[in-house]
Amino acid sequence: RLLVNSLSLAAFAAVLALLLALVMAYAQRLYPGKLVSGAVQVAGMGYAVPGAVIAVGVMIPFAWIDNTIDDLARSQFNYSTGLLLSGTLVAVTFAYLTRFLAVSLQTVDSGLTRITHSMDEAGRSFGFRPLQILRQIHIPMLSASLMTALLLVFVDVLKELPATLILRPFNFNTLAVKAYELASDERLAEAAPAALAIVIAGIIPVILLSKTITRSRKLKLAIDEN
Numbered sequence: 676r677l678l679v680n681s682l683s684l685a686a687f688a689a690v691l692a693l694l695l696a697l698v699m700a701y702a703q704r705l706y707p708g709k710l711v712s713g714a715v716q717v718a719g720m721g722y723a724v725p726g727a728v729i730a731v732g733v734m735i736p737f738a739w740i741d742n743t744i745d746d747l748a749r750s751q752f753n754y755s756t757g758l759l760l761s762g763t764l765v766a767v768t769f770a771y772l773t774r775f776l777a778v779s780l781q782t783v784d785s786g787l788t789r790i791t792h793s794m795d796e797a798g799r800s801f802g803f804r805p806l807q808i809l810r811q812i813h814i815p816m817l818s819a820s821l822m823t824a825l826l827l828v829f830v831d832v833l834k835e836l837p838a839t840l841i842l843r844p845f846n847f848n849t850l851a852v853k854a855y856e857l858a859s860d861e862r863l864a865e866a867a868p869a870a871l872a873i874v875i876a877g878i879i880p881v882i883l884l885s886k887t888i889t890r891s892r893k894l895k896l897a898i899d900e901n
Contacts, residue, residue, distance in 0.1 A: 678872060681833055681849040684764070688771040689779075689829040695772065696779035696824060700787050701809055704795075715780065722777035726770070726837035733770045733842065737761045762844050770838040775831050779824040786820025787813065822887050826880040834873055850876070 695718075703715050721729060737760040748756045760766055790813060798808040814821070836851045843852065850869045857866035 677848055677850050677853050677869065678876070680847065681851070681873075682876065684767070684771075684849065685829045685832040688768050688775070688832045689825050691768065692772055692776050692779040692828045693783070693821060693825050695776060696783045697809075697821070699780060700784040701805075701813070703784070704787055705805055715784075719777035719780050721773040722775065724774065726774060726835055727841065729770050729774050730838040730841035733766055733773065733838075734761060737766050737769075762842070764844060764847070766842045767839060767844075770842055771832050771835065774835070774838065775828045778827050778831060782820055782824035782827065783817065786817045790816055819887050819890075823884055826884045830877045830880050833877055 699715050699718060703711050724732075738758075741756075741758045741761050744759060745756045748754050794812055794816075795808055798812050803811065834851055836855055839849055840852055840855065843849070848856075850873045854866045854869035854873065857863075857869065
């Protein structure tokens with residue numbers, strides 16, 4: 676159960692971060708103005724902030740939204756909605772995106788900068804729209820960068836503790852939380868399997884990432900030689 680919770684949450688957050696990073700990086704490429712560039716820079720600042728600080732920052736507005744909706748429902752329908760956002764996986768996932776979007780964004784943006792604008796112009800000459808250029812030209816060329824971004828965020832989310840510990844729903848544990856709880860009680864032998872599972876689950880993406888980088892370098896060398 677712990678393994679399923681951890682892997683599913685990490686995979687979901689990693690996919691969302693990748694999609695957001697791709698949209699933001701491509702928007703910056705299409706509209707390189709101050710507004711878009713500033714928004715991208717702000718979105719990439721979360722990685723420098725501790726997870727506990729982000730968790731508190733997420734909790735405050737989410738609690739305000741919950742209270743506002745609950746007050747409105749009580750006054751209009753005499754019904755309490757309770758907590759709709761606070762203490763749910765929505766809050767946890769939002770905290771993950773705030774913290775780790777920078778990792779995915781930097782990786783995707785780095786890959787996009789290696790694609791010359793002449794490729795975009797070639798696509799437009801064939802009548803492609805921006806989304807068609809992204810789907811048919813950029814994404815195939817960004818496959819290595821996209822996989823790298825996905826795996827990096829997956830590993831980071833898998834071992835994230837403070838944000839998960841503060842924002843998680845009741846009776847929802849991950850490997851990191853369980854290992855922390857058992858280690859805090861000095862039940863080190865019982866904490867070892869959870870900690871080992873984190874290491875193993877984190878090593879597999881690293882191996883895949885290493886193979887992807889090696890394959891990309893070999894392909895680049897082959898192209899340079901020809």
